[in-house]
Amino acid sequence: MISTMGDAQGKAKGSFITFDSVTFEHTGPWTRMDSEFGYDYWYQPARDVLISSEWGCPTAYFKGFNPKDVESGKYGTHLNVYSWSDQRLLQRIDLGIEGIMPLEIRFLHNPLATQGFVGCALYANVFRFYQKDDGSYAAEKVISIPPKKVEGWTLSEMPGVMTDILISLDDRFLYFSNWAHGDVRQYDISDPEHPKMVGQIFLGGSIVKGGPVKVIHDTELTEQPDPVYVKGKMLEGSPQMIQLSLDGKRLYVTDSLFSPWDKQFYPMVAKNGSVMLQIDVNTETGGLTLNHNFLVDFGKEPDGPALAHEIRYPGGDCSSDIWLPVGYTECHHNNQAKNEVTPPAKI
Template sequence: MNKLFLAKNLPSYFKATLIASILSVSASSAQADETCTSPYAPKITGQEDFVYIWTLGVEGLGDEQDKLVTADVNPKSPNYGKVINSVSVGGRNEAHHSDFTDDRKFLWAGGLDTNKIFVFDVYSDPAKPKLTKVITDFVSKSGGVVGPHSLYALPGRMLITGLSNNKDHGGRTALVEYNNAGEYIATYWLPTDSNLQGAIKSGNYADGYNYDVRALPRHNLLLTSSFTGWSNYMMDFGKMLTDPEAMKRFGNTVVQWDLHSHQPKKVFDVPGAPLEIRCALADKHDYCFTSTALTSKIWLINTDSKGEWQAQAVADIGDPSKIPLPVDISISSDDKTLWVNTFMDGKTRAFDISDPLHPKQFFEQKIGAQVNMVSSSWDGKRLYYTSSLLANWDKKGADNEQFFKAYHWDGKQLTQQFAIDFTKEKLGRAHQMRFGAYALYDKKNKS
């Protein structure tokens, strides 16, 4: 029975999900951006033209505002390696993560402190995004969710992970759903010991914490990870490390959800603050990875012999006793390599994940005094890095390097192509990246 036949005979939401999955696979050859992009969005498999960098404003630097910075990254462009556009959004909101709607015409970007969500038009002129909408009632509409973090495209919808709540500013929080027009739809609270929301608690924890979200549509699987609440992520990093009570306020769970109903099904123990989730892309690869910031481990989420989803630690990242603080991870499009950044030592590491049960590190390189995000091109030949973790967690003094760097990867070594000093350019703290390309919208390269 083929997918198109099934699509005609499924309920409406299932039908939309399956059709979007089919379209995302069969879209133009200008498909896909960084490999963690939602499976419902078209992707850039060729050369990306731009990288959009969601950037934190710094007091006393430039206009001091958060901004979306556009860098030209096409080697054929006369502006290659330069900032070609910047859109300030007003104030400092703790700019953090961003992502596209399922048609990739709009980029949603969140502020962890003010709870504002900024919507940029990247379709009309991909080289010059325009701020078209600001959602200011996220907390009230969601029923008290604070800290919009991951923004993840579903068909016609945007699923947003919260990091906190407005009652105690702790880690208990929810998933929040909007439509592409920016209208609130629903809130789905994370399961806790006192209210499992119908989920099964498989270990010791059901903390209700949240961080990232990723889907495997062919398995009706949605996964969320966990981090910490507003009272921690807005605290000075050094002060937090010496506060015993603060160090107790970190998530230890990954939650399995029903993708279509958004019903939580099972809570897994993943101690040590699991952050980014990255899922395999090949049809026969039924697994996802996450990494734990505090215990420095790679975890695998896969099915056991009974077809049940489980979570298990499969590798160490550096020397866990030194707490290198793994942050962003990126999976290659062939499911063979997992890139892992560690903030404290400023390094990027490559793991061979051909055998997902036994990842093996085969490469590492220092990118800077600190490093946070990593984004890989679809062909795996280009890697981009940014520096900032959180305004109050970034290093101090000379180690507070703020940059956007581009590298070429030949399978054995990284070669830097260019670097933009965000402090020197008075832009701020470079955080998260998303790719842009004229070809996505059948627009001619104007550069």
Template sequence: MKFTAPDPTFYPSARLAMEGPREKLGYVVALAADGGSASGNPDALAVIDLNPDSPEYGRIIHWLAVPAIGDELHHFGWNACSSALCPYAPHPHLERRYLVIPGIRSSRIYIVDTKANPRRPEIVKQIEPEELVRKTGYTRPHTVHCGPDGIYVSALGNEKGEGPGGIFILDHFSFEPLGRWEMDRGPQVFAYDFWWHINQDILISSEWGAPWMLEDGLLPEQLMKGAYGRALHVWDLRKRRHLQTLDVGEKQQMVLEVRPAHDPRKSYGFTGVVISLEDLSSSVWLWYRDGDNWAIRKIIEIPAEPAKEEELPPLLKSFRAVPPVLTDIDLSLDDRFLYLSCWGTGELLQYDVTDPFHPKRISSLHLGGITRREAHPRLPQKPLNGGCQMVEISRDGKRVYLTNSLYRAWDEQFYPEGIRGWMALAHAGDDGLHWDERFLVEFPLTHRAHQIRLQGGDCSTDSFCFP
């Protein structure tokens, strides 16, 4: 009888994952700054050396260009993770081997194999948009999560580029699209992120907008009408049906990342709201179980910063303020620290959420920003643009990685001079946050850095079925 041990990067619990080895490599998607159509320049997957003892620390060590043009690679993920150890659908023979990388603009999906040489991964399969539409009815794939029974992918719209968006499933082994996940979607129309309370059979999804509201940039008339997403949706994970809508109010626009507690015994999580129509603030909301139902409340508010009209892009001049534009949040594996990434002001915020109802602000740093243009300690005389955007935390909670591009059409509105792509690293210690002065990855002028994945897993990848 042949015995096959589980992948050593699968951990039964978040606590055990925190004890795992340090990440040595990072994988970052890089989108063509001009969209690729004019220059014939494709998007790419950059491999970054994260080993501080390496002579190549903080450098791009491999550049994997994709074969097509105009994909806009987005929120990619692993094919398998610690959820493979869940007892109700165990697949311990799976490996954390493949990166599933969606193109949000092309609706094409790439499967990238990292096993043979993690420093030089290779594309082994493409799912073309025609196949995706034929088998799921969805387009604009956005977020990838590895579940115990398949690979879950959110999509922003249907084949016409309209709503409803939703979730579809890829087979764990063949990567074939299996079909739509929802059996009964209820009132849900907009889609964006999703994740779950896996032991409680609950999935939470969020809202951005339909593709036509996003692909040419933020539409001010739609924003002022309160037409973008403003709710979370609660689903029965097993029965795949809608249970409840958690509305944050018509003045709150664009409910994006969802970060449930990693401990499967806990019944709460965090989501970020990009902007308030009342005062341009951003906010963090807590969802939680309340008796037999679920409830939501605002727990953090981040105000806009006053600014001179001449310092602002055309989109913001009349407001004379810089909105935080909270575009990403991430939660450490011990459920202790929540990190908020404010793309407009260039601020990274750290909160202690040990008591999730009463968060405490611990520390903050700035890098880039619409008006601040804060420099990095490695290049103190060089103002940076873009702002803290995608954020990813190491499993042990000691390192916070950041990149600075949001979405190409939106980049042009908020940073009209064009974004120069970068990746930075902040160390998180007992004394708060501080920049790693050795680590600043500058991307080629032709490309911008977006989603980050860490070798062996990270804090927005894995689900755990054991406390």
């Protein structure tokens, strides 16, 4: 199943198309109830739910980022809650102005979990979504990255622009990247309602010393971060997509978001190609350290320079694996799945 963001004319359309996993033959839409916008999704079969997020209208983001497109409603603010068995849209949760561009959405990996997190790009906020006693879902903001007042940038205030989040397989840590500010953060989510930051590292970004942007007010930093070099190469972009090793000890980072936006905000990445980096993770108390011996330079690809984006492990990873509990059975009748769950012996 693949989520959609637009139709053939470039108009926004949040839907899902399905393919045979062996022959790749197109098998039709997953649902007949489309949402206004589309992007990412996660599903919990044992809870009979799929929740999708919203980026925006292709005719807007293909041109690069324009604040006027936000004002005119061309970017989404909703989470869309579907019945997994009935493929039916049940609920739309409006995250409001603070939830513009909800991108990566992650349930906790525990297959019986009824909560998770979504990163909202523009204003760099993380919302926790959760199931209420009546069976419906709600969302609350639990992390907010303050903007920085700047000179020499597109706007007078620079938001974080949170572009990727993920949760470790043991559901202990949440990680995300701020593509404008240039940092990756690690949060302890043992208490999901009150995440606690335990690690942070800057890897380029738009506020590095010596760049065109001057920070004139910052509620978090006392000075702008230094440029970062790996194997003699200065990082010209900013951390964007991330992927965590299964043991939680290695966090991999790439720095290309979307080529029109790369050209707008990090033109040297678009020109010279992107990189992949490795961050060593402290899984005991928290902490992030750059591995200076690891660098994949996609500018040197034979058909490059190339722009690297998603990172995936062939055998499954922290942002694509969805687990079933022990004792879970799924029975189909008239093409409708009915789920029965017994508590897992282990996950």
